[in-house]
Amino acid sequence: MRLRPVPTAIPLSIALALLISTAACQKHETPASTATPAATQASTAAADAKFADVSKRWLDGWLEQQPVSATQTGKHDFDDRIDDLSAAGRQKFTDFSKQMLAEVDALDAAKLSRENQVDLAILRNQIRYDIWQMDTLQSWAWDPQVYNGIAGGALYTLMARDFAPMPQRLKAATARMEKIPALFAQMRENLDLARVPKIHAETVAKQNAGITSIVDDMIAPHAGELSGADRVRLDAAMASLKKAVAENQAWLDKTLVPGAKGDFRIGQKLYDEKLAFALNSPLSRQDIRTRAEAAIKQTRTEMYDIARKVLAGKxxxxxxxxxxxxxxxQQKAIEAALELAYADRPARDxxxxxxxxATAEATAFVREKQLVSAPDAPVQIILMPEFQRGVSVAYCDSPGPLDKGLDTFYAVSPIPDDWSKEQVDSFLREYNTRSIxxxxxxxxxxxHYLQLWHSNKYPSTLRAVLGSGSFIEGWAMYGEKVMADAGYMNNDPLMQLIQRKWALRAMANAILDQAIHVDGMSRDDAMKLMTVTTFQQEREAAGKWVRASLTSAQLPTYFVGYSEHMDLRNEVQKREGDKFNIKAYHDKLLSFGSPPGRFARELMLDEPIK
Known part of the structure; x- marks a missing residue:
C-alpha cells in the first residue's frame, strides 16, 4: 500500500505540499467561445490568477495548522510545531475551512484553464471533506490513532531524511518533543471512551512505545552535534518525553483499553459519505461490489486454467x-497449484x-521492455518503524513534493518476535518468494515509487498535495498486471498465478470494507472470504481483518483505481488501434500527476471537465 508514515491531525490526503503553480505553468486553454481568442486568453489568465491566489492562501493556512504534515511535504516553516487538537485548535481549523470554501465556491470554473478546472474540483472536494471529518466523523473524539500518528510522525519526519543539517533538525525535534506531552493531554481530554473501539485502543497501546524508540534510535545518537544550551535543552526534552510516553502507556493500559466500548463499524451513512469524499469517483458502493464480485469470478476462472497446466502430471x-x-x-485445483508457489519462500530474516x-530485477525489466519512463531518484528498502507496525505489511513513503532529490522508502514490517512457528509459516506462505x-x-x-516520482514532477503542486488514493493505489495494482502481461519472470506460470491471487486480494478488499462497516460482516465470514474465496493465508487474513477494523474507505481504493485505469487504457487502446504505444500512454497518463480517475480520463481524452 502507499501509506504515509505520518497520519495528519485530521487524516485527509495522501501527499502534501506548499505552492500552487501559477497560470504561467498551465499549457491548455478553455474550449473556444464566441469571444475573440485574445479576450478568451485574457479572461482565462485572470481567472487562473485568482484561483492561484485563493488556492495558495488555502494551502499555506492548511499546512500551518497541520505542521507535522507540512514537514512531510517539504515545507519546513513549522518544523518546531505540532498539530493542535484542542477545542480551540479544532474550531480554528473548521472556521478557516468554511471561509476558504466560500471563496472557492465563488470562483467561476468555466473561465479556468483545463488543469485548473481539475484542481478546483479537487480542492473543493478536499475542503468539504475536511469540514465533514472534523464536524461529522469526529475521529479526534474516538480514534486514538490520530494522536499516535502525530506524536510519532512529528519526530520521524524530522529525522528520516536529510533535508537540512542535523543540528537544525535536532533543534526542531527538541521543540516538538517539548510539545508532545500536551498532545497526550489533548488525547485524554478529547477521547470519549464510550466511542473508542477496543481494537483502536489496543493497537495504539502496542504502538506507543515506538515513540521512545524514535528518540533512542534516531535522535539520541546525534545528540553530540549540539552543545551548550541547545544540548541541555535537547537532553531535558528527551527525558521529559520518555516520562510522558511512560505515563501515557499507563493511561492506555489501565484506562483506555479496559474502558473502550465503541463500535469500530462506522455504519452506512458515514461510510457512504466518506467513500464519496475519499474516492471522488462516480462509482457507488453497490457499483464497486458488483464489479468486484464479477472480477473475483473471472479471476478464479483464469487461475483454474493456469492450475490445470502447472499440475499436469504432478x-x-x-x-x-x-x-x-x-x-x-476449482477450489482444490487452485489450492494445489498455489502450494507449489508456497514451497519457495524466504527465511524469516x-x-x-x-x-x-526483487526491486532491482523489476526495475531492469521495466527498462528492458520500455513499459514506462523509470525514475532517476533513489529508493531505500527499510524495516518499518515500530510506531507504524500493526496496520500493513509494507508501504511506500515518497518524499514530499518540495523535498527534491531525497530518498523514497519502501518499508517492510519484520515478522514479530512473539509469533509462533505456525504463525511465521503462515506469513511466509503468503509472502513467498514470488509474492515478495x-x-x-x-x-x-x-x-508507487515510480508513479509518485512522476507525480511530483507535475507543475501543479496542489494536485501533488491532494493526490488521489484510488489513482495511486489503482496504478500500483495496474502495474502488477502490466508486468504480468509483459512476461515478468519469463512467463513463469506460478508467478502468473500469484499475480492473480494478489488481484483477488484487492477485489476482496473492496467487498470486505463495505461488508464490515455497513453490512456488519462477522470475522468468521470475513476470514472465509479471504482464506477460501481469495486464497489468503490465515496470518494475512487476520491482519487484514484488523486493518479493515481500524480503517474505512481506504481498502476499496486499490480495486476502484485499478478498474478506472483499465477502463481508460482499454478505451485509448481501442481508439488508437495499431498506433497504441504502451510507454507513450503511461508517460502521458502519469504526466497529469495523481488526479482522481474521472479527471485523468477527461484530461487523457480531452473531454470537458465535470
Whole structure:
C-alpha cells in the first residue's frame, strides 16, 4: 500500500505540499467561445490568477495548522510545531475551512484553464471533506490513532531524511518533543471512551512505545552535534518525553483499553459519505461490489486454467480437473497449484533482502521492455518503524513534493518476535518468494515509487498535495498486471498465478470494507472470504481483518483505481488501434500527476471537465 508514515491531525490526503503553480505553468486553454481568442486568453489568465491566489492562501493556512504534515511535504516553516487538537485548535481549523470554501465556491470554473478546472474540483472536494471529518466523523473524539500518528510522525519526519543539517533538525525535534506531552493531554481530554473501539485502543497501546524508540534510535545518537544550551535543552526534552510516553502507556493500559466500548463499524451513512469524499469517483458502493464480485469470478476462472497446466502430471494434482469444474473442483485445483508457489519462500530474516533483489530485477525489466519512463531518484528498502507496525505489511513513503532529490522508502514490517512457528509459516506462505516480487512491483517498480516520482514532477503542486488514493493505489495494482502481461519472470506460470491471487486480494478488499462497516460482516465470514474465496493465508487474513477494523474507505481504493485505469487504457487502446504505444500512454497518463480517475480520463481524452 502507499501509506504515509505520518497520519495528519485530521487524516485527509495522501501527499502534501506548499505552492500552487501559477497560470504561467498551465499549457491548455478553455474550449473556444464566441469571444475573440485574445479576450478568451485574457479572461482565462485572470481567472487562473485568482484561483492561484485563493488556492495558495488555502494551502499555506492548511499546512500551518497541520505542521507535522507540512514537514512531510517539504515545507519546513513549522518544523518546531505540532498539530493542535484542542477545542480551540479544532474550531480554528473548521472556521478557516468554511471561509476558504466560500471563496472557492465563488470562483467561476468555466473561465479556468483545463488543469485548473481539475484542481478546483479537487480542492473543493478536499475542503468539504475536511469540514465533514472534523464536524461529522469526529475521529479526534474516538480514534486514538490520530494522536499516535502525530506524536510519532512529528519526530520521524524530522529525522528520516536529510533535508537540512542535523543540528537544525535536532533543534526542531527538541521543540516538538517539548510539545508532545500536551498532545497526550489533548488525547485524554478529547477521547470519549464510550466511542473508542477496543481494537483502536489496543493497537495504539502496542504502538506507543515506538515513540521512545524514535528518540533512542534516531535522535539520541546525534545528540553530540549540539552543545551548550541547545544540548541541555535537547537532553531535558528527551527525558521529559520518555516520562510522558511512560505515563501515557499507563493511561492506555489501565484506562483506555479496559474502558473502550465503541463500535469500530462506522455504519452506512458515514461510510457512504466518506467513500464519496475519499474516492471522488462516480462509482457507488453497490457499483464497486458488483464489479468486484464479477472480477473475483473471472479471476478464479483464469487461475483454474493456469492450475490445470502447472499440475499436469504432478502427484499433487487433484483426481479430477474437468473443463467445467464444480466450485469444489476449482477450489482444490487452485489450492494445489498455489502450494507449489508456497514451497519457495524466504527465511524469516531474509524478507527485506529479497525485497531489495526483487526491486532491482523489476526495475531492469521495466527498462528492458520500455513499459514506462523509470525514475532517476533513489529508493531505500527499510524495516518499518515500530510506531507504524500493526496496520500493513509494507508501504511506500515518497518524499514530499518540495523535498527534491531525497530518498523514497519502501518499508517492510519484520515478522514479530512473539509469533509462533505456525504463525511465521503462515506469513511466509503468503509472502513467498514470488509474492515478495509482486509486493515489490506494487510498492516500488513500476508501482508507487515510480508513479509518485512522476507525480511530483507535475507543475501543479496542489494536485501533488491532494493526490488521489484510488489513482495511486489503482496504478500500483495496474502495474502488477502490466508486468504480468509483459512476461515478468519469463512467463513463469506460478508467478502468473500469484499475480492473480494478489488481484483477488484487492477485489476482496473492496467487498470486505463495505461488508464490515455497513453490512456488519462477522470475522468468521470475513476470514472465509479471504482464506477460501481469495486464497489468503490465515496470518494475512487476520491482519487484514484488523486493518479493515481500524480503517474505512481506504481498502476499496486499490480495486476502484485499478478498474478506472483499465477502463481508460482499454478505451485509448481501442481508439488508437495499431498506433497504441504502451510507454507513450503511461508517460502521458502519469504526466497529469495523481488526479482522481474521472479527471485523468477527461484530461487523457480531452473531454470537458465535470
Amino acid at each position: 502427484p499433487s494434482a487433484p483426481a479430477e480437473m474437468p473443463d467445467t469444474p464444480s466450485d469444489e473442483q 531474509k524478507v527485506v533482502e529479497l525485497a531489495k533483489q 516480487h509482486e509486493l515489490s512491483i506494487h510498492e516500488a517498480m513500476p508501482g
